[in-house]
Amino acid sequence: MSYAPRTIAGFEVTPLLDAVGPMGEALRRPLRELLSGGSPSDWEGVSEEWILHFRCYLLRDRAGHVVLVDTGIGGSDSPASSWAPVPGGLVDELAAAGVEPGDVGTVVLTHLHSDHASGAVAEGVPAFPNARHVIQRAEVEWVEKSGPNPLLERVLRPLTGLVDVVDGTAEVVPGVRVVHAPGHTPGHQVVEVGPLTLTGDVILHPVQLANPAITYAFDEDAEQAVATREALLRRARAEGGLIGTGHFPVPFTELTRLGPFGGLGGAG
Structure with a gap:
């Protein structure tokens, strides 16, 4: 574990670093093709090399709830193997945090992209056999309607019987809720624990904190993604909150009330 856990709203929240790898090299596209828009001042000091930190989060409380948010890139043969640094x-x-796969009671998949969901299955069987896997209905329907695809065949189908489909906002265990946050994918969801929001891919790069209108090439609906990102940041800032991101160099970022989208401070 690269960062120590934090206690938030009665939960011990532990960031888990699944992998690290260069985004641009993997996709053979420069940063400014993957992320576009914004003013020159937004991009001032931003490196052209985009190093992705593939991060999941472990939530535990004194009542014994063990919740895993996202499952990472998976094994060497996972759907993410064509571009991510597998395994x-x-x-x-998890083992370093004292948790075995069988201890996990709830898995929340923010969305069904290969770098967030592939680790839910290992060698064709569920990696967390005792867990209910919480996914938005819109996300499941989107993947199913896309026809034969690796996420359907190699993640969703092996999880048959373990998927808990939800619509919109739902409490997954007392004190932890998922909220539909579409745009990156139709059924993308975030996780809220007190003042903390685990953002999945609503926010992919720190430059989107400076200007949330900067779009990402692989958003399914870029306009909706911008609206979702703006709303999430506005709400989090108004509450003096904290976000935990999926791909930033540090897991936690504290949001201040200084300006509509400025005045940011990182926090390990």
């Missing part, structure tokens, strides 16, 4: 180290990260 992921999630199981080792």
